[in-house]
Amino acid sequence: MKNLITILFEPTGRKINVRPGISLLKAAHEAGVTIRSECGGKGACGKCRVIIPDKPAVTEITEDEKKHLSLEEIELGYRLACRAILKKSTKVMIPEESRILARKIQASGLEIPVQLKPYVKKLQSKLAKPTLLDARSDLERLIDLVKNAHGFTELEIGYEALKELPATLRQADWHVTAVLLGDRQIISVEEGDTSDKIFGLAVDIGTSKIVGCLVDLATGRTLSVGFVENPQIIYGEDVVSRITFSANHADKLQTLQRLLVEGINSILSYTCAQVEVHPQDVYEVTVVGNTAMHHFFLGINPKYVAISPFTPALKRSINVKAKELGINICPEGNVHVLPVIAGFVGADAVADLLASDIHGSEELSLLFDIGTNTEVFVGNSEDILSCSCASGPAFEGGHIKHGMKAVTGAIERVSITSDYEVEYTTIDNEAPRGLCGSAMIDVLAQLFKLGVINERGRFNTNIRTSRLRRANDGLEFVLVWKEENGTGVDITITQKDINELQLAKAAIFAGCSILMNKKKVELEEIDGLLVAGSFGSYINPENAKLIGLVPDVPTEKIRFVGNTALSGAKMSLISEDVRKTAEELSRKVCYIELASDPEFHKEFADAAFIPHKDINRFPSVKKALF
């Protein structure tokens, strides 16, 4: 037998002892060090670049690597981690471009308290040693014990756990902890009493960000939170371009799946490291995401979700073994992917519902999760209608001249005085670089209120201010002069921007309006209006109503509920009952396909006005402005 060698990964300082003869990529995976690898270690993508200064520590450079590395790089010790086979102990540097870095994030959302009833349980006990008179097998001995303790009748054992069972029982001198998944499966058997080490990870895969939180399943408490930029972004900012990229290529689909898995693994390492938890003590991951992300994560081609009749591959929740997906928790651990409602109302929307609990109350609620597609729900414990509105990327900064995401330097709040002076705040108080969604709503509302734009969104050229000017591409209003910002140009909002925003808000309101019609709900009957998503938290509710983005309900009825997608994923991590509710919601919530709704075009056209063609539908706005 060969001896073990030690590999030190920099800059993290992570060390691992491995047998020589495996690839550096495999060693990195075993060490929990995430290296970008899109082809899955076939030497094809060239993304797993690492630097190994001690060249003889690994096998010679291969032809595959020569294709991806320059002569200078090879000289410097650059290698592809998947092609370099380890021979001796060595140090490896992982350059920035090869890493998927998880970072800290503030990701709180409304969370309904639920009774702790996780799907994963631990049971520790001392077993009787076998004798010639008690010749039960190791497994029967263990199962008898679990049966006696829990009363489960049809227990099975995961294959990985079974293989190690004889050795584990004897090394532990017959004092072990069994890890149970549901009431059927023993997924791991551990030496001694490990019942206090039982963790889970809840994950929300967003189109642009993946957020995860590590949860102590013994207490239900969130221990740490982390996120990564969705690594798929290199294949397209939006969902549609990623679907197109992978539609007819199984290998590209696999790449997109692997990127999500690597992103989650990276969050896993990060959140575990924060609180000194071993990833092998994580037994379950719950996953939510929009239907496209849901499909990508499961390696299912989402192309049919994108074309009529927008059929998802599955709606129900599904459990897949962590080892089948490549998630680095306990190998027999479970990945629970929450159900979806429809092609455009995904598992993230189910999680929004779970966390906002509109199905649990007789009060009638509206729920918005605003994004490129905006999901809208209306209902209560009786029934719930849903739709998905093609609101487009405007509120996330797309197609807006100075639009940007809600990151450092984005203007997040704006007010405009009666003499057209502009006051604003930026995220992290940095010099302004552009407008994020909440600021756009403010700008639109203020300009309308001041008469700078009319109900059709047209600039009023009679206004006397140097901020309103004609540029090459039409009229625009200057929000921040270049002298005040770090971009070198004036930050403006253009006529075209305003029209984009009108279309976006019209799509959302039209959807909401159709749902209200279907459910025969009048404005006054709405008991609560919830806005989910991190975007929501920064919206000024008065301004949202003023531009006609949301129905004109009293402001005290509007609540910003935060990242309820992650909250819902967490709730289903700590409670089997919540999973049942999710399953019921997936079946019960009625999805209205707007594209085929005869009323949609009229509703959309009317809602493009500010706030609406029929001002009577916005009584508080009418009262204030007219």
Add this chain to the structure above:
Amino acid sequence: MKNLITILFEPTGRKINVRPGISLLKAAHEAGVTIRSECGGKGACGKCRVIIPDKPAVTEITEDEKKHLSLEEIELGYRLACRAILKKSTKVMIPEESRILARKIQASGLEIPVQLKPYVKKLQSKLAKPTLLDARSDLERLIDLVKNAHGFTELEIGYEALKELPATLRQADWHVTAVLLGDRQIISVEEGDTSDKIFGLAVDIGTSKIVGCLVDLATGRTLSVGFVENPQIIYGEDVVSRITFSANHADKLQTLQRLLVEGINSILSYTCAQVEVHPQDVYEVTVVGNTAMHHFFLGINPKYVAISPFTPALKRSINVKAKELGINICPEGNVHVLPVIAGFVGADAVADLLASDIHGSEELSLLFDIGTNTEVFVGNSEDILSCSCASGPAFEGGHIKHGMKAVTGAIERVSITSDYEVEYTTIDNEAPRGLCGSAMIDVLAQLFKLGVINERGRFNTNIRTSRLRRANDGLEFVLVWKEENGTGVDITITQKDINELQLAKAAIFAGCSILMNKKKVELEEIDGLLVAGSFGSYINPENAKLIGLVPDVPTEKIRFVGNTALSGAKMSLISEDVRKTAEELSRKVCYIELASDPEFHKEFADAAFIPHKDINRFPSVKKALF
């Protein structure tokens, strides 16, 4: 995307199209070509030697290969299949030493007719296409249909099948066949109506041979049979040396497991090729074997089976996905490993019981499966006792000067005339090379009958024949003069050989005797005496009684039932009910540990006599000879 390349494997002529960038070993696996690989493709064992005359078709030779190949071999194009990464279309020669060759075998055994009720079912149907009004997901659509047809309520789908589901449904224009495992799992969805293609493989892993039969699950008929020498043999002829080899080394345990998997894959390819069945249309494999083979196959360390109190890791049957074990059938297909009774009464013995049906009748039966360990059962539908006798390798040719297995050239039947002339027949009528077990029994019986040996097995030196002579290592009796055989030396049976055979038969009879005592069975009460195993078929029953190998029952009550281990595996492949019976037998059959039985030593000592110390226990022998 890269284009596909074509790899042609010689001497089988098998072709496959693959993507460049994978190893030749992987391509061979995909093509169903079995190449020996004990380290699992890590470049460590050097067993996967192949010849690639067109060197530029693969990547350059690696350091690993230089360790295992000579310069001359490298010059000739020798490579390790696991290290050579394919670049271009090429031809590959697989030399004899790298192959695991399956061959034809006559392996029939008694088989009780059972009602066809396989665990795998197929259901073909046309699904309604999705529309905006019928927006069920692909999976729900499929499951609704299966539910309506079968009434199953808790259906799940295997992950591999799910991933391909949207594409399969649409390519098939919604006419598909679902493959169901039990009443819970959809393991595959196939285009069109494939309901007539549903196959299974039953396998008996013996210490020296692995035998398998391909079965049409639609009819229950055996289509073809094949075997390989157990490839583990290079790590020891007997079970104990293999257990010792792997006891403290996880990698060696893995090697032994992989060898069994490769052996089975080889039988799979062979039996499928015989009748033009695609291995992907095989959905289930049932496996039996002694407890050590059972553990090795599952990758479970069998060391605790070999030491007191001889505890197996599990007794119950277990289902493992084919893809987890590396068996090349449908990836979500099932491998069902039958239950064992005890450390030394394995799944093969359970299968013997299933096929001989002694539990299904009120008649009292004895069942022997003679081997290095001989399992003995006594009982009927009321209850069954079992034990395992350490009979040793003598009857399989071990520790016998001119002993050999029952292969071409082995003497299988012997009779000795009153003037000590020896008549014999050999397997395949080839020139005699040695004695197999059935011939040893004949020799022992004849020598005893003629007074050449006495009841203690001692040669009678008063006999006048040149065949009885004193050699360097004591007295011996010449069976075949060197002039008549192809070995260049006289084939003899020595005093030591005779004593070995006495110990072997004594171990078996003592076990049988103890079981009969425990069950309080008299000789006259035995309704049937069954001898299982291919060895059994060639035994002369009169001679077996004469030497005291089996109890002295009337010859018409003795039946040679053939390879019942394979028959039992096959029965459980075609019937779920048989599996339930197997499970019950595993629990119900009472195992008697001979090592700790106080009567054993006396029984053993008495049974070492020919036929027995107490001649009254062999009334027919007494009558004939005394």
